[in-house]
Amino acid sequence: MSGGRLGENCNVGQNVLISSGAKIGNNVKIQNNVSVYTGVELEDDVFCGPSMVFTNVINPRSHVLRKKEYRRTLVKKGASIGANATIVCGVTLGSYCFVGAGAVVTRDVPDYALVVGVPAKQIGWMCYCGIGLPSKGTSVRCPDCGRHYVIEQGSCREVLAPVAPPAPTFVTEAVA
Numbered sequence: 001m002s003g004g005r006l007g008e009n010c011n012v013g014q015n016v017l018i019s020s021g022a023k024i025g026n027n028v029k030i031q032n033n034v035s036v037y038t039g040v041e042l043e044d045d046v047f048c049g050p051s052m053v054f055t056n057v058i059n060p061r062s063h064v065l066r067k068k069e070y071r072r073t074l075v076k077k078g079a080s081i082g083a084n085a086t087i088v089c090g091v092t093l094g095s096y097c098f099v100g101a102g103a104v105v106t107r108d109v110p111d112y113a114l115v116v117g118v119p120a121k122q123i124g125w126m127c128y129c130g131i132g133l134p135s136k137g138t139s140v141r142c143p144d145c146g147r148h149y150v151i152e153q154g155s156c157r158e159v160l161a162p163v164a165p166p167a168p169t170f171v172t173e174a175v176a
């Protein structure tokens with residue numbers, strides 16, 4: 001670690017580099033052999049699998065200084081990146097998305113999307129808990145944890161159970 005910001009309760013494996021200017025939230029797991037370069041931001045609860053690769057220069061040349069051309073990579077809350085995946089700089093990985101092992105991500109990934117392959121393509125949606133969501137229907141439930149999602153027009157959002165209103169409080173006013 002050389003000047004980057006690391007949140008609380010993180011789990012960092014062997015041979016991990018956190019460059020100055022990298023930002024890492026709370027409860028992040030970084031497995032062995034990962035370099036988190038300047039320009040990379042990992043929000044809370046992100047998982048980086050072993051030997052996955054971030055990048056920060058899109059067109060590197062050893063003989064051309066490109067320090068001012070770093071492109072940002074944002075990995076939003078709860079996203080998981082599989083072993084050996086590569087994230088080409090300048091993309092945003094959505095909340096709770098899942099990047100399969102060995103994928104090469106070249107475009108933004110929507111929240112909850114499951115992407116695999118080279119270049120990475122979406123093959124489904126993943127629940128908050130890491131289980132695949134049913135591929136049919138717009139209103140679906142996780143077969144494992146029962147969380148409810150609406151999937152339409154290329155996006156997936158969780159439908160939260162309504163919060164019960166606070167119980168009424170009765171105030172007895174003193175009569176003078």
Ligand SMILES: CC(C)(COP(=O)(O)OP(=O)(O)OC[C@H]1O[C@@H](n2cnc3c(N)ncnc32)[C@H](O)[C@@H]1OP(=O)(O)O)[C@@H](O)C(=O)NCCC(=O)NCCS
Binds near residue numbers: 050100
């Ligand atoms: C992406 C992942 C979660 C999918 O798991 P799953 O839901 O059980 O998916 P399945 O094994 O049923 O595969 C579904 C399809 O996607 C393909 N697929 C799965 N993972 C893939 C990957 N990483 N790259 C390319 N294709 C993949 C399968 O071959 C299968 O294709 P088919 O339908 O043509 O046969 C899993 O394969 C993966 O990559 N996990 C990451 C593991 C990891 O890196 N852990 C790090 C900590 S140890």
Ligand SMILES: [Zn+2]
Binds near residue numbers: 143147
């Ligand atoms: Zn679930």
